[in-house]
Amino acid sequence: MGVFRSFTVLFLFFSSMFSSEVGNIDYLLSQYAQKDDLSLQTKKESAGYLYIFTRADLDMMHVKSLYELVEKVPFIRYNENSAGLSDTNYSPYQNNVFSHIKIYINEKEMIAPFSGNGFQLLGQIDMGYIDHVEIYMGIPSFEIGTETSLTIIKLYTKKGDRENTSVFGTSFATRGTTDTFVYKSESMDDFSYLFYLNSRNLNREPVYNNSYKLSKDKNSNDLYAEIENNNYRFELQCVNGYMNNFMGESWDITPSVNKTDFWYIYSGLYYSSDDRTFKMSLNYAVNFSKNVQHSDGHLGYIPISVPPFYMIYDDMLLKLREDLSDIDIKKSIESEKNTLLIGLRGRYKKFVFKDRILGSVSMPKNSYDTEYISSLYFDDKYYINEKSILTGSVKFDKYFESGSVRDYRAVSGRLGYIYNTKEIGIKSFLFYGDITPTPYVLYYQNILSPNDIKKQKVISISSEITYRREENIFSFLIARNYYKDAIYFNGLEYKNLDDTPIYDTFSFRNTYNIKQFGKIEFNFWIALMDLGKNNKDRYRETHGGYLSVFNSVGRFDFYNSLSFICNHGSDDNGYNLNSTITYRYNKDISFYLKGENLLNDAIETTYYRYNPLTTVKTTLDNVNVFDRRVWLGLEYQF
């Protein structure tokens, strides 16, 4: 970073560090908020390595979208795919092979049945109805997730007994972006509710390939409602909108039309017994999407039976309907020094292309359009003594595929040890898990090749030690992960990798709560990758981290954060400076100024497309992953 940028960073961080005469009652109330925020999360400490963004954190950051938090998670390089959707696994031509992040809103997994990727759905959608966020790393326990993943992000919605208010908010940002919401949430005598509406028009930084504008703009309208009492909770969500899909499928990156309209509707009913040992839930979601593309070059080709044996197309219409339904039953049994959780889950996925028109050809419906998953799991905690817990869990899954796609069985198991005193905490886990191919991979493999795809396997050994001293918390995490039979696309079909990549990861974290000042968080991580002898670029190293400062002075709240990521031996490096200042005019009205990627120096991605007819490779260099954006907003409580 240059001198000017370094000065800007230092100024933003240290200008807010004025000492403030905070009355004792003010301090006690802020401590009450902080401790209450954290006490909501402690019960699941045994489920994995936990990162928490409390309500206070989210409010001070004025978080607009989930990607702002994912950027802070160690070992993850946030990215966007060629359709402009959030995708940390993006690699050219490797669509939807595997998503290692699963997203939940309360107990509902947000997943697109076809792509298997919920992060694409939610990465850039509003979060105004979210109270706090828990991120579980290191292959969390089965209590939390149905399908195996490496990272689970749980978004918890606002609750009536902590809201008791109505709020209207609106904000404007660079390039004509607007975001407006209203919500009402209250606790009544016997029940509480939340009702939330949002309308967002997100105008992204355009990217140009010669004269072609590649847009990632998104427009969405979101309704979320829930009502709950001591035993039952009912949730409802409707989202509709459209998005411009950046590069799309165009061979020369010359799209003239590239847009997806979508509708998402979800409802769920959740039951919990009075003593919380028995839980049941049933939910259903449907997603309609219509993607229209036209390229001034070509989009693809269809094999035909007459010379030249292929037909090029420049237009495409895809109408996809996806249905998803889950049923979940779990029972917790406590006896002597033991707690056993038994769970049974059923999942139904359906994905039907109502229309798949390539050029002038309406493609026939594929016989593969449904997947059922049944899961049985056991999660046991044995209390060795007052400080130590031994955990063990096993999950059995059966995937019932349709058409000519074969069924899969999957087994996952986890052993763990947890040691906890007031000052020291140790968590260690050993994990083995099967990860089946996504429906997207199975669908296209079914068209492209008669060859079978094996499921992927993950073996993970990890340990974290935490040291707490008064208001200072340090933690050090180390892990080694093996990925066997990783799936990739070789240009003609999907295959399993012969090599077994190994990932070694280290992370150091410190959270320092300073009385009458606020909080400072620091994280540094390293990921060392051995991609196997058949990979010419075998060894890779990436490191990153962030420094964040949260504090309040009088009526002002400040949030400043500098994230960085460096890929050794490449130009893939970036520094992302985010800053938010909130002014609380009175109890009911506040204004804020929020800046994202202020230095315009965050990570960039290079995209490319290959034209098989002309053999020309078209490259888009240095596309900003994070837009540089400034928001001005207002919130009014009434």
Place this chain on the structure above:
Amino acid sequence: MKKIVIILIILFVNSLASDLNKIKVEIISQISSVIMKKERVKVFVSDRKFLKLKKDTKKIKFVNTCQDADIIVCKDIKNLPKECRNKIILCTRYRSYKRSDSAFGAIFWQKGRPNLIFSAKSIKERGIRLPNSFRKYIDE
């Protein structure tokens, strides 16, 4: 053995909850000492969800009936016996505070944060003078 399980659960899960309880007691203690100007104030807390463990301190003695209390912390005034409704009452729900003419103040959650308010009318009627650090919590 079951006692061991209960102790383990309390230690493992509630370490932060006990810190939380201490902070709530300290908040009540601060409020009580500025309102009552007494060395030790008797407090009755009927809202069990708000405060689970009532541990006496130098400034506060927790009592078991509202009749014995100087200050009452409750969810809703309408649930109190009539003879207690003239005492200094802090509601733990904003709706209860707003509905009542006699509530002195409230400590409640709103917009994800704990809030504190005191009724200007009650302060004036009782001739109480709050220190500067509490003035911003007066509900005009």
